[in-house]
Amino acid sequence: MSRTGSHPADGDLLRYADGELTPADSRRVRGHLDACWQCRAELSEIEQTIGRCVRYRNEELAPRLPEPPAPWMDIHARVIELDQVLNGRPWYARVWEAASGALVRQRAWATAVAMLLIGALVVNQLRNAPTVRAAELLEKAARAQAGRVERVAEPRRIEVRTGARRAVRTVGSGTAAASTVAPSSGTLAAVAPLFARARYDWADPLSAASFARWRDGLAEKRDEVTTIRDAAAPERRWYRVRTSTKSSYLESAMLQIGAEDLRPVEAAFEFGSQERVEISDLGPAPELAAAEAAAAEIVEMDARRAPPAASALTPMAPRSPAPAATELERPATAGEELEVLAALHRLGADLGEPVEVAREGARVIVKGLGVNPELGRRIAAELASMPHALVRLEEPAGEIPGSASSVVRGPAAGSGSRWQREIETQLGGRAEYDQFVDRMLSASEQLMVRMHALRRLAERFGPATVAQLTPPEQAVLQGLVREHTRAAMAQARVLDTLSRPVIVAMGVTPTAPAVTREANWQAEAAAMFGDARRADRLVAAILGGMPADGAQGLAGELPEQLLSATSALRLRAAEFSRQTLP
Amino acid sequence: MSSGFIRDALARIPVAEPAEGSCRARVAELFEEMRNDVYRYLLTLGLYPPQAQEATQEVFLRLYMTMKRTELDNPRAWVFRVAHNHGLRVRAGQKSVRAFEPEMEQRLESSEESPETALVQRDRMTRFHRAIENLSEQQKRCLFLRMEGLRYPEIAETLGISASAVGEFMRRAIARLRREGL
Numbered sequence: 001m002s003r004t005g006s007h008p009a010d011g012d013l014l015r016y017a018d019g020e021l022t023p024a025d026s027r028r029v030r031g032h033l034d035a036c037w038q039c040r041a042e043l044s045e046i047e048q049t050i051g052r053c054v055r056y057r058n059e060e061l062a063p064r065l066p067e068p069p070a071p072w073m074d075i076h077a078r079v080i081e082l083d084q085v086l087n088g089r090p091w092y093a094r095v096w097e098a099a100s101g102a103l104v105r106q107r108a109w110a111t112a113v114a115m116l117l118i119g120a121l122v123v124n125q126l127r128n129a130p131t132v133r134a135a136e137l138l139e140k141a142a143r144a145q146a147g148r149v150e151r152v153a154e155p156r157r158i159e160v161r162t163g164a165r166r167a168v169r170t171v172g173s174g175t176a177a178a179s180t181v182a183p184s185s186g187t188l189a190a191v192a193p194l195f196a197r198a199r200y201d202w203a204d205p206l207s208a209a210s211f212a213r214w215r216d217g218l219a220e221k222r223d224e225v226t227t228i229r230d231a232a233a234p235e236r237r238w239y240r241v242r243t244s245t246k247s248s249y250l251e252s253a254m255l256q257i258g259a260e261d262l263r264p265v266e267a268a269f270e271f272g273s274q275e276r277v278e279i280s281d282l283g284p285a286p287e288l289a290a291a292e293a294a295a296a297e298i299v300e301m302d303a304r305r306a307p308p309a310a311s312a313l314t315p316m317a318p319r320s321p322a323p324a325a326t327e328l329e330r331p332a333t334a335g336e337e338l339e340v341l342a343a344l345h346r347l348g349a350d351l352g353e354p355v356e357v358a359r360e361g362a363r364v365i366v367k368g369l370g371v372n373p374e375l376g377r378r379i380a381a382e383l384a385s386m387p388h389a390l391v392r393l394e395e396p397a398g399e400i401p402g403s404a405s406s407v408v409r410g411p412a413a414g415s416g417s418r419w420q421r422e423i424e425t426q427l428g429g430r431a432e433y434d435q436f437v438d439r440m441l442s443a444s445e446q447l448m449v450r451m452h453a454l455r456r457l458a459e460r461f462g463p464a465t466v467a468q469l470t471p472p473e474q475a476v477l478q479g480l481v482r483e484h485t486r487a488a489m490a491q492a493r494v495l496d497t498l499s500r501p502v503i504v505a506m507g508v509t510p511t512a513p514a515v516t517r518e519a520n521w522q523a524e525a526a527a528m529f530g531d532a533r534r535a536d537r538l539v540a541a542i543l544g545g546m547p548a549d550g551a552q553g554l555a556g557e558l559p560e561q562l563l564s565a566t567s568a569l570r571l572r573a574a575e576f577s578r579q580t581l582p
Numbered sequence: 583m584s585s586g587f588i589r590d591a592l593a594r595i596p597v598a599e600p601a602e603g604s605c606r607a608r609v610a611e612l613f614e615e616m617r618n619d620v621y622r623y624l625l626t627l628g629l630y631p632p633q634a635q636e637a638t639q640e641v642f643l644r645l646y647m648t649m650k651r652t653e654l655d656n657p658r659a660w661v662f663r664v665a666h667n668h669g670l671r672v673r674a675g676q677k678s679v680r681a682f683e684p685e686m687e688q689r690l691e692s693s694e695e696s697p698e699t700a701l702v703q704r705d706r707m708t709r710f711h712r713a714i715e716n717l718s719e720q721q722k723r724c725l726f727l728r729m730e731g732l733r734y735p736e737i738a739e740t741l742g743i744s745a746s747a748v749g750e751f752m753r754r755a756i757a758r759l760r761r762e763g764l
Binding site: 010011014015018019020045046049050052053054056057060061062065066067068069070072073075076078079080082083135136139140354356367441445448452536537540541 | 602606609610613617618621622625626631632634635638639642643646647702707709710711713714716718719720725728729733734745749750752753756759760761762
């Protein structure tokens with residue numbers, strides 16, 4: 001616990017939110033929070049995450065778990081039955097019952113009522129993060145726009161204002177949208193490069209999809225969502241999404257979307273060069289023949305002069321086809337996805353990082369949440385040359401420093417299970433035991449990271465998909481699989497060599513596990529994943545979380561199971577790399 | 583067992599049980615209120631549905647036996663502690679080597695919501711679910727027990743670790759989930 005002036009120690013904010021600090025510490029944290037915005041923001045994010053967990057439990061997990069297979073017992077009938085049986089029992093059975101009851105009595109401090117806490121969690125879950133709202137709104141609006149485009153091509157006019165100048169241009173929809181850039185015309189010619197530099201789609205700037213694409217590409221951002229009303233007509237409402245960032249030339253962008261139809265009506269952009277550009281929707285383009293709309297018109301004038309008139313329309317230069325768009329009309333291939341995966345692997349971004357890769361239409365999307373900004377930049381740079389790759393990284397504001405690298409400690413001395421005490425005795429002391437725990441947990445964690453990566457590959461590249469790959473692509477896949485397998489094997493070896501002598505010394509006889517062969521490498525990978533997870537759980541149970549009660553019931557079995565799991569894993573992995581990957 | 587202990591234990595057996603009816607009613611109430619939570623908790627612990635249901639019922643019968651003799655400060659914490667320990671024993675005895683793993687991802691993908699929100703929702707759900715899956719076993723156990731309303735010392739007692747270790751596991755779990763975003 002730290003003093004009032006400095007930030008609370010790592011973890012104290014969560015303890016504070018959970019009411020687990022002593023009253024004095026709690027007071028100090030409260031005092032600090034009054035003064036410190038940073039910690040308050042941090043606390044609010046912790047509470048948002050707690051709210052997310054509660055939503056996950058109640059709304060996502062609960063409805064999806066299988067229902068109980070049978071009707072519930074009639075508890076009234078059962079307890080009456082139980083009483084009758086017990087009353088007819090010999091006295092020693094009743095003594096035993098009573099004695100075991102004495103053993104499960106609660107400790108005196110456990111008076112706090114959990115219900116209060118649940119209430120607190122429910123209050124927290126009602127808050128919604130702006131990031132989520134912004135992403136959701138934009139996605140909905142983009143989909144609404146896509147729906148409109150499919151139904152009917154609707155060219156619209158937009159007004160672009162910058163400084164004292166303004167211009168009106170028509171943005172078509174669909175294919176015409178990409179063509180409206182007029183490099184030669186005055187105001188717009190000055191504005192277009194700003195958007196290009198910020199990688200914001202100038203072909204269709206007043207659009208949720210363009211906004212979302214720009215926003216998704218940001219390594220770091222802050223979102224703000226507000227609702228505004230028309231003072232004259234309070235039933236008219238709009239959402240205003242504002243995203244600011246330090247990682248783009250476009251430092252701040254605002255998009256105003258109708259609450260009903262999700263149609264963007266206003267946008268404002270602030271660039272690093274202090275330029276400000278505003279865009280408004282002027283409604284459907286009047287009296288334009290389809291051909292003219294497709295060619296897209298541009299109107300330009302001085303803002304001090306008269307408003308735009310039809311005569312001011314000047315035809316734009318014939319459009320050049322947008323190469324990227326046409327090239328990308330076919331769906332992305334498994335080979336392209338593999339190419340992206342291999343690139344991520346070169347950066348180590350496929351190991352334990354919150355990065356997901358998926359094919360969506362013509363794109364291979366790399367999604368990440370809370371990826372460290374430096375890695376985000378490297379990912380974007382690495383994938384820049386791949387036209388089908390689209391990087392969408394989001395940053396939940398405020399990274400927790402060092403949260404990934406700190407080492408899990410075993411439980412404090414004296415609180416351990418009998419395994420912990422026994423292992424400690426075998427190893428010769430607390431310090432040795434701590435070191436053992438650190439190494440076991442770290443090997444287990446690294447093993448799981450590799451196994452997750454391997455399982456991802458097996459899931460994404462099933463036998464049918466692999467058959468579509470070219471021989472060089474297959475070689476790339478094989479290289480990735482081989483590397484993950486080797487690394488996983490190395491960690492399994494560490495687990496095995498560390499634990500085997502200790503477990504054998506505890507009097508357990510190792511038995512050779514039976515390993516069955518699976519039909520293909522994907523199934524083998526899934527089986528290895530199962531072995532690894534079993535080993536991980538056993539390590540956790542033996543070194544961390546095994547309740548004494550359960551350990552009594554399982555005497556002698558847990559370490560034996562661990563031994564068997566690590567041997568099975570090693571056998572399977574060795575077989576796997578020998579046969580499947582010559 | 584010392585004779586003093588036996589005497590104590592005998593003393594605890596009520597001669598007449600005037601409170602029996604109210605105790606039954608209380609347990610029935612708790613059963614009604616908590617059985618689904620306990621059942622789901624046991625599923626997340628790796629029990630298959632029939633065993634999870636069986637174990638849940640067993641826990642509440644034990645609760646009745648206990649409440650007849652002793653006053654429980656926090657029956658919810660008691661129920662989850664007993665359910666956790668009993669669940670682990672049942673799981674260890676399960677014939678299948680593999681723990682029950684609800685196929686959440688497939689279920690998430692096949693869920694039928696309005697097409698407009700389904701995509702975004704499903705994506706976020708799958709991501710959060712994966713994030714929880716990727717937590718270490720201890721982190722997950724602490725988190726799930728915390729979600730059931732247990733305090734750190736209660737979780738600690740359930741898992742046989744210290745309360746400060748629970749704090750540390752909770753911190754790491756929340757930090758990881760937070761990085762996964764919302």
